Amino acid sequence: xxxxxxxxxxxxxxxxxxxxxxxxxxxxxxxxxxxxxxxxxxxxxxxxxxxxxxxxxxxxxxxxxxxxxxxxxxxxxxxxxxxxxxxxxxxxxxxxxxxxxxxx
Numbered sequence: 001x002x003x004x005x006x007x008x009x010x011x012x013x014x015x016x017x018x019x020x021x022x023x024x025x026x027x028x029x030x031x032x033x034x035x036x037x038x039x040x041x042x043x044x045x046x047x048x049x050x051x052x053x054x055x056x057x058x059x060x061x062x063x064x065x066x067x068x069x070x071x072x073x074x075x076x077x078x079x080x081x082x083x084x085x086x087x088x089x090x091x092x093x094x095x096x097x098x099x100x101x102x103x104x
Contacts, residue, residue: 002030003059004037010064012045027058034060043083 002024006013009020018037024030038053041062045051049064 001025001058002027004030004034004053005059005061007061007063010045010049012049013041016041016045030060031055034062038062 004022004024006018006020013020018041022033024033034053034055038051041051047067050067051062051064053060053062
């Protein structure tokens with residue numbers, strides 16, 4: 001069993017709908033989900049914290065630290081609000097056919 005654990009559940013995490021202590025059957029699924037969560041948390045949350053997923057073999061812990069105060073923070077928040085890119089997976093969508101190896 002593989003687990004993703006959120007070290008400190010900030011208020012943004014609690015409002016997000018993400019789950020803490022998620023378990024997975026495969027290491028690959030755990031890593032993929034942790035990458036998406038880390039990215040979304042850093043882009044969509046209030047920008048008070050920086051989130052980093054750290055791999056401990058059968059567990060990934062997403063640590064948080066306070067972001068340094070910067071005069072440009074308001075500009076970054078506005079840029080993130082206007083960003084049209086959404087990161088996530090649609091598990092209802094079927095993958096493309098054709099073997100699709102990344103190695104070519």
